[in-house]
Amino acid sequence: MKISYFLIISLLWKFVHSGEYLLASFNVRVFGQKKIQNQPVVDHLIEIISRYDLILIQEIRDASETAIEELIKQVNEANDNAFAMVTSPRLGRTSSKEQYSVFYRHEFFQPVNSYVYSDPDDVFEREPFNVRFQVSNWALPDLVISAIHTKPDDAVSELSHMVDVYEDLVVRWNIQNVLIMGDFNADCNYVRKKNWPDVRLRNDSRFQWYIDDEDDTTVRESTDCAYDRFAVAGEDLQAAVKTASVFNFAEEFHINMSVAEMVSDHFPIQMRISAQDFQTPAPKHYGNGSSRETSSTKIFRLLGILFECLVLGDYL
């Protein structure tokens, strides 16, 4: 009987989690030796990271490359070793270099490939880092992520060249679906309204953007900029996007501005994606489409799993 309860719980967990994941992108302002020593800040970072199934962490500045190791160690202490990471080399033209790191729940995600864009014309300060994951309970063949933290003053040009990075990915990995994410610096002084027609990643209809121009991904009350964004290519992946939003951790965790600003000057952006099956037609556009899985099909699936549990439970 003990076993069948365990079975029920694990199958229910599977159901709850089946093919639906919460992803995020977070610029953790100058993450390095100083920040990892600040335990209250680290505790908030752990609290944030633990919310997600996969999270891109940017602005890791640490020549010794040990702060990120310490961070995932502490994240894992709080999460029963659920997380693993894939981290880029240190990137940047000057001695001030940064790394991208993707933390993911290894129960659901398996990195199968990754590379840093070769950037033949040196258009990127920090070349995009591309990672291909195999995903459990996922109707698409994989999930490909392209991480970018643009140089603020070159945001218009770097965002345009993300189209070339996408095309490189399409050829190399023979794919169409790519989730581009990061601190695009896509607002305020760096990308102005008049610049939008020049941003190829925005102008090219193959890419669907999430997070509104009117959203605020910055922590400081005096700033109101939608710097952090998702841009998704591929109709199947676009159809899998259910929601996208800014995660205001200051409000959510009831922490005041002076503490929040020590955590970062950016809020994470988050996205719920679901690719369980594509038997029902998927909405093409974000924002006004209804969820593909209606509550009645969800209940039928749940009943099926419960039935399975009872039958299996009898045999165990």
Ligand SMILES: *[C@@H]1O[C@H](CO)[C@@H](O)[C@H](O)[C@H]1NC(C)=O
């Ligand atoms: C943006 O897209 C429109 C429509 O496809 C096109 O006419 C225009 O030239 C594009 N602008 C740039 C700067 O590529």
Ligand SMILES: *[C@@H]1O[C@H](CO)[C@@H](O)[C@H](O)[C@H]1NC(C)=O
């Ligand atoms: C903010 O919160 C911290 C920790 O709870 C506290 O030490 C600090 O005094 C607070 N600052 C302000 C300005 O309220």
Ligand SMILES: *[C@@H]1O[C@H](CO)[C@@H](O)[C@H](O)[C@H]1NC(C)=O
């Ligand atoms: C959803 O948006 C698309 C494109 O913006 C539009 O063509 C369609 O009519 C909208 N559907 C509904 C139900 O509002």
